[in-house]
Amino acid sequence: MIIQRFDDEDALASALATRVRECLLANPTLVLGLPTGRTPLAFYRELRERHADIPWSGVRAFNLDEFVGIDKTHPGAYHAYMCRELFDHVSIDPANIHIPNGRAEDLKAECRRYEAAIAAAGGIDLQILGIGTNGHIGFNEPADGLCAHTHIAELEQKSRESNAQLFGGDWQAVPERAISMGMATILGARSVVLVATGRKKADAVYGLVEGLITPQLPASFLQVHPRVTVMLDAQAAIRLKPDTTR
Numbered sequence: 004m005i006i007q008r009f010d011d012e013d014a015l016a017s018a019l020a021t022r023v024r025e026c027l028l029a030n031p032t033l034v035l036g037l038p039t040g041r042t043p044l045a046f047y048r049e050l051r052e053r054h055a056d057i058p059w060s061g062v063r064a065f066n067l068d069e070f071v072g073i074d075k076t077h078p079g080a081y082h083a084y085m086c087r088e089l090f091d092h093v094s095i096d097p098a099n100i101h102i103p104n105g106r107a108e109d110l111k112a113e114c115r116r117y118e119a120a121i122a123a124a125g126g127i128d129l130q131i132l133g134i135g136t137n138g139h140i141g142f143n144e145p146a147d148g149l150c151a152h153t154h155i156a157e158l159e160q161k162s163r164e165s166n167a168q169l170f171g172g173d174w175q176a177v178p179e180r181a182i183s184m185g186m187a188t189i190l191g192a193r194s195v196v197l198v199a200t201g202r203k204k205a206d207a208v209y210g211l212v213e214g215l216i217t218p219q220l221p222a223s224f225l226q227v228h229p230r231v232t233v234m235l236d237a238q239a240a241i242r243l244k245p246d247t248t249r
């Protein structure tokens with residue numbers, strides 16, 4: 004695990020955008036796993052600002068998760084978020100945008116379809132992740148057991164609260180369920196970059212880097228992955244020893 008520290012979230016976002024650009028220059032048909040949430044907003048802003056400099060046309064993008072029961076055009080939907088923050092501003096082929104359909108009639112079949120689509124693309128080359136304050140990745144919430152593949156997740160109140168701003172500030176308006184990539188879907192990516200900013204993430208980051216591997220902190224499973232970079236601002240890194248590199 005490589006730990007990278009940055010003075011602030013803008014420096015972090017710029018470094019991450021540079022890394023994505025380099026990956027795309029090396030492999031224009033890269034399969035890119037993408038997160039939502041507040042954390043990647045600065046990164047998406049960077050990608051928008053540098054869009055002319057980044058070869059988007061061959062990229063195949065797979066989002067980590069989507070809420071169940073709302074239309075993809077609902078302002079709270081991750082699909083709408085991705086269009087607003089990135090896809091509407093870059094030359095990605097719409098056919099290469101993949102986000103679970105939270106309004107599918109048969110949600111289990113949708114989970115299987117999504118997992119199969121990732122496999123058909125050859126698996127994810129670079130997966131970018133945020134982390135929940137409870138240590139979730141995607142919507143793999145802390146539990147006694149975790150799901151391997153794309154599945155329907157029941158959201159913790161904490162996770163619904165942290166998405167409240169997408170639903171007019173009302174956490175109870177946030178759907179109770181989401182479709183999420185599973186742990187094996189995420190750990191199957193050839194490279195993973197996890198991004199965390201702010202003091203609220205410091206405990207989860209500490210568990211991810213220093214703790215035991217436990218389903219009570221799903222991000223801790225990244226310790227078994229051979230190619231993980233954790234990119235942190237000073238506040239998110241505050242509980243790590245200054246020389247922590249693993």
Ligand code: GLP
Pocket residue numbers: 038039040041042043067068132133134135136140141142162165166
């Ligand atoms: C969300 C998403 C995660 C995200 C996390 C952190 O709800 N499902 O993919 O990484 O919670 O979000 P934020 O960046 O807003 O703190």
